[in-house]
Amino acid sequence: MRALLLHIGDDTYAVPMEQAREVVATPVVTTLPTAPETVLGVCNVRGEIIPVFDTGALLGVRRMTDFSAIVVMETALGPAGLAMSDIGASVELGELVADTETPGTRGARSLGDGIAVLIDLESLLAPARIA
Amino acid sequence: MSSTGHEDEFRTLFAMEAEERLDALSSQLLALEEVGSDAELVAAIFREAHTLKGAAAVVGLETFSEVAHAMEDLLEQLRSGERMTTPALIDGVLAAVDGLRAMLPAVLEGDEQAATAAALVHALHELAEAGGEQSGHEADEETSAVDVVAPARHHAHDAESVRVPLTRLDELIRLVGESAAAHLRVGRMIRDRLEIDPMSLDEVRELSRILNELQERAMRARMVPVSTITDVLQRAVREVARTTGKDVCWEARGEDTELDRGVLQQLGDPLLHLVRNAVDHGIESSADRVAAGKPEQSVVRFHAMQLGSEVIITVTDDGRGIDVERVRAEAARLGSDASSLSDEEALYLVFRTGLSTASFVSDISGRGVGLDVVRANVEAVRGRVEIRTEAGAGSEFRVIVPITLAVLPCLLVEAGGQHHAIPMHSIVHADNDTAEGRAEGRPVVFSGSHAVPVSDLAEILGLPSSDEGPIVIVAGLTRQHAFRVRALVGQRDVVVKGLSRLLPRLDVLAGASVEPDGSILLVLDVSGLIDRARMTRPRAVQAAVAGEPGLPQRSTRARVLVVDDALTVRELQRSILERGGYDVQTASDGVEAMAILAVDPVDLVLTDVEMPRMDGFALTEAIRAHATRGNVPVLILTSRASEEDRQRGLEAGADGYIVKSAFNEAALLAAVERLLGPSGAGR
Numbered sequence: 141m142r143a144l145l146l147h148i149g150d151d152t153y154a155v156p157m158e159q160a161r162e163v164v165a166t167p168v169v170t171t172l173p174t175a176p177e178t179v180l181g182v183c184n185v186r187g188e189i190i191p192v193f194d195t196g197a198l199l200g201v202r203r204m205t206d207f208s209a210i211v212v213m214e215t216a217l218g219p220a221g222l223a224m225s226d227i228g229a230s231v232e233l234g235e236l237v238a239d240t241e242t243p244g245t246r247g248a249r250s251l252g253d254g255i256a257v258l259i260d261l262e263s264l265l266a267p268a269r270i271a
Numbered sequence: 272m273s274s275t276g277h278e279d280e281f282r283t284l285f286a287m288e289a290e291e292r293l294d295a296l297s298s299q300l301l302a303l304e305e306v307g308s309d310a311e312l313v314a315a316i317f318r319e320a321h322t323l324k325g326a327a328a329v330v331g332l333e334t335f336s337e338v339a340h341a342m343e344d345l346l347e348q349l350r351s352g353e354r355m356t357t358p359a360l361i362d363g364v365l366a367a368v369d370g371l372r373a374m375l376p377a378v379l380e381g382d383e384q385a386a387t388a389a390a391l392v393h394a395l396h397e398l399a400e401a402g403g404e405q406s407g408h409e410a411d412e413e414t415s416a417v418d419v420v421a422p423a424r425h426h427a428h429d430a431e432s433v434r435v436p437l438t439r440l441d442e443l444i445r446l447v448g449e450s451a452a453a454h455l456r457v458g459r460m461i462r463d464r465l466e467i468d469p470m471s472l473d474e475v476r477e478l479s480r481i482l483n484e485l486q487e488r489a490m491r492a493r494m495v496p497v498s499t500i501t502d503v504l505q506r507a508v509r510e511v512a513r514t515t516g517k518d519v520c521w522e523a524r525g526e527d528t529e530l531d532r533g534v535l536q537q538l539g540d541p542l543l544h545l546v547r548n549a550v551d552h553g554i555e556s557s558a559d560r561v562a563a564g565k566p567e568q569s570v571v572r573f574h575a576m577q578l579g580s581e582v583i584i585t586v587t588d589d590g591r592g593i594d595v596e597r598v599r600a601e602a603a604r605l606g607s608d609a610s611s612l613s614d615e616e617a618l619y620l621v622f623r624t625g626l627s628t629a630s631f632v633s634d635i636s637g638r639g640v641g642l643d644v645v646r647a648n649v650e651a652v653r654g655r656v657e658i659r660t661e662a663g664a665g666s667e668f669r670v671i672v673p674i675t676l677a678v679l680p681c682l683l684v685e686a687g688g689q690h691h692a693i694p695m696h697s698i699v700h701a702d703n704d705t706a707e708g709r710a711e712g713r714p715v716v717f718s719g720s721h722a723v724p725v726s727d728l729a730e731i732l733g734l735p736s737s738d739e740g741p742i743v744i745v746a747g748l749t750r751q752h753a754f755r756v757r758a759l760v761g762q763r764d765v766v767v768k769g770l771s772r773l774l775p776r777l778d779v780l781a782g783a784s785v786e787p788d789g790s791i792l793l794v795l796d797v798s799g800l801i802d803r804a805r806m807t808r809p810r811a812v813q814a815a816v817a818g819e820p821g822l823p824q825r826s827t828r829a830r831v832l833v834v835d836d837a838l839t840v841r842e843l844q845r846s847i848l849e850r851g852g853y854d855v856q857t858a859s860d861g862v863e864a865m866a867i868l869a870v871d872p873v874d875l876v877l878t879d880v881e882m883p884r885m886d887g888f889a890l891t892e893a894i895r896a897h898a899t900r901g902n903v904p905v906l907i908l909t910s911r912a913s914e915e916d917r918q919r920g921l922e923a924g925a926d927g928y929i930v931k932s933a934f935n936e937a938a939l940l941a942a943v944e945r946l947l948g949p950s951g952a953g954r
Contacts, residue, residue, distance in 0.1 A: 174780075189785060
């Protein structure tokens with residue numbers, strides 16, 4: 141499957157290409173007072189106000205105090221920006237090589253010599269994970 | 272060649288038509304009940320049912336058509352003079368109208384609702400068969416449970432009009448908004464790149480003007496008169512009156528006041544609740560009324576009025592009033608300490624979830640929504656509710672909402688290095704040198720005679736805070752709070768967008784807006800902000816401090832006393848007059864105004880007419896009769912426009928008369944200046 145790689149720290153994650161709308165480099169994010177730490181703020185993408193999430197915090201791996209880009213994903217509840225440490229390439233993911241237990245993911249897939257963990261947008265952005 | 276697409280299209284059209292015809296039927300039936308008999312009206316009602324029947328059949332909605340047919344049969348008996356109008360008959364037909372309305376959505380989705388339809392048809396047939404024999408005695412029994420005093424309404428269908436789905440209008444409005452935003456961006460670019468003030472260019476000014484007008488026109492297209500919901504309210508009053516055996520007179524005024532359709536829709540349920548509540552609980556039984564020396568027939572008044580960018584809708588009854596002590600007791604029972612609250616503050620506890628005094632919830636009005644939901648619905652359209660009540664004399668609920676939700680006039684402030692927008696409708700006062708005092712070891716400012724706690728806005732928002740800066744006093748539903756900000760930036764209409772549904776609810780935010788420079792402006796939610804500020808800080812200061820606050824030094828500016836029972840009106844006038852260079856004091860009715868006049872010199876009194884305790888005419892007379900203040904000019908501002916009222920105002924001794932519908936900043940200042948001379952020039 142086509143996927144977009146998403147670097148979070150040293151880890152490599154992937155999101156399905158068909159759900160990705162665009163990548164915004166060095167976005168200007170306005171923080172939202174009283175928002176939970178999984179919410180980095182909102183960002184203006186061509187006149188549309190898009191929420192930006194701390195992908196690392198949602199995955200429970202690390203807080204992303206510095207991020208260089210966001211990928212705007214389409215979800216049933218509207219667009220969502222996922223922060224990433226580094227813009228990744230668009231790749232073809234291989235076989236499922238291992239199941240994953242981290243909430244918000246659905247399995248590790250082969251990618252050349254390495255692996256990439258596929259993000260499951262629905263469960264990653266579930267209200268219980270965000271709040 | 273049958274196409275589902277086309278059928279859908281026609282069904283959508285039918286849906287719109289059916290709603291309109293059902294509305295027409297409702298109001299005509301009510302009108303018929305009022306007048307008893309009117310051949311022309313009966314014919315019109317018959318025609319509506321007939322047309323509805325035909326239209327439903329054309330789009331293949333058989334069950335719907337059958338109900339309309341049964342209705343038509345029944346109405347034919349009326350038309351032919353075979354039977355007379357009785358409350359039972361009107362009830363029956365109204366019930367069928369409601370039934371059809373309820374069926375409509377499902378029927379359009381393809382669900383025939385056969386059982387419902389059969390029940391409705393059966394009920395109508397039974398009524399039709401009961402026929403002639405009933406016409407006599409029943410009519411005597413309950414000729415009018417509700418008298419109606421309402422101006423005749425015209426459901427004029429303009430031949431020149433077209434029907435447009437709301438979504439298409441919204442899209443239009445959104446695009447107009449975006450072109451306005453794009454225009455601002457272009458202006459900014461001109462400034463940055465060419466270093467020219469864009470407003471110095473005729474072309475840019477022209478485009479601004481056109482865009483503003485376009486925006487206003489587009490917004491107008493979404494407006495509907497309040498009369499579109501008053502029939503439902505009138506029927507509710509009538510039904511509750513009948514069930515409870517009370518004699519209630521319904522008075523509706525200002526029904527042609529227009530509101531954004533979305534806002535009005537949201538207000539339907541809360542207003543319904545308020546009128547039911549008024550009849551069910553506000554109004555005493557006839558026996559109690561007589562015992563209390565009140566007229567047996569009670570009055571529930573509905574009054575809508577536009578004021579500036581807001582619409583004020585009041586529901587008033589002349590019943591027993593709300594027992595504040597009982598509200599307190601109930602709050603105490605639920606574990607909240609209401610003993611330190613003033614009566615006025617305690618009154619607002621009725622909007623709390625779960626707070627139900629026996630005088631507030633029963634089968635009739637307790638069903639569906641409670642007062643907490645009334646509040647939530649009104650707040651959802653950025654409005655608020657005010658209550659006034661007087662034991663034994665009645666209660667008044669004022670619902671104050673913005674005319675439209677698309678643009679929100681806001682005050683922009685800077686705090687914590689960011690700009691924030693505060694909706695103007697919640698601002699009580701904002702200036703650069705509000706005298707700050709301390710009470711119980713905490714900073715407070717004075718708003719009127721109340722001590723209002725001060726919080727640092729940035730601190731509440733979790734941003735770097737500052738110790739100094741202007742103070743903005745805001746009013747939430749039940750209380751005021753003051754926020755210190757870094758700077759007041761300005762006042763502006765903001766196109767507010769809701770935040771993503773993916774985000775959890777953030778109580779301190781009402782939404783956000785994209786600025787001309789592409790940055791995002793956060794719009795604050797005042798109620799949420801106040802709640803948070805009170806949570807963040809130790810218990811707020813309740814007690815007023817002894818002695819007068821550090822009042823600003825007496826200036827030589829002319830002093831105007833603004834008298835009006837609506838906070839919004841008072842504050843609107845205050846802001847206009849202060850901007851115009853006058854010192855302003857306020858009072859909420861004639862009695863309070865006379866108390867102020869007794870101790871304070873005032874150069875002009877600007878008063879509303881309809882107020883509790885002492886109205887504007889009585890106030891004018893009292894001023895004229897006063898030993899030392901008899902010469903103070905009085906300007907009456909009112910929604911009444913009749914010559915008779917004008918005459919009455921002048922007879923009472925008023926010097927001028929402004930009608931609210933013609934009210935604007937320039938007109939007000941001009942009228943004040945005419946009596947006082949230009950601002951600051953003194954008397």
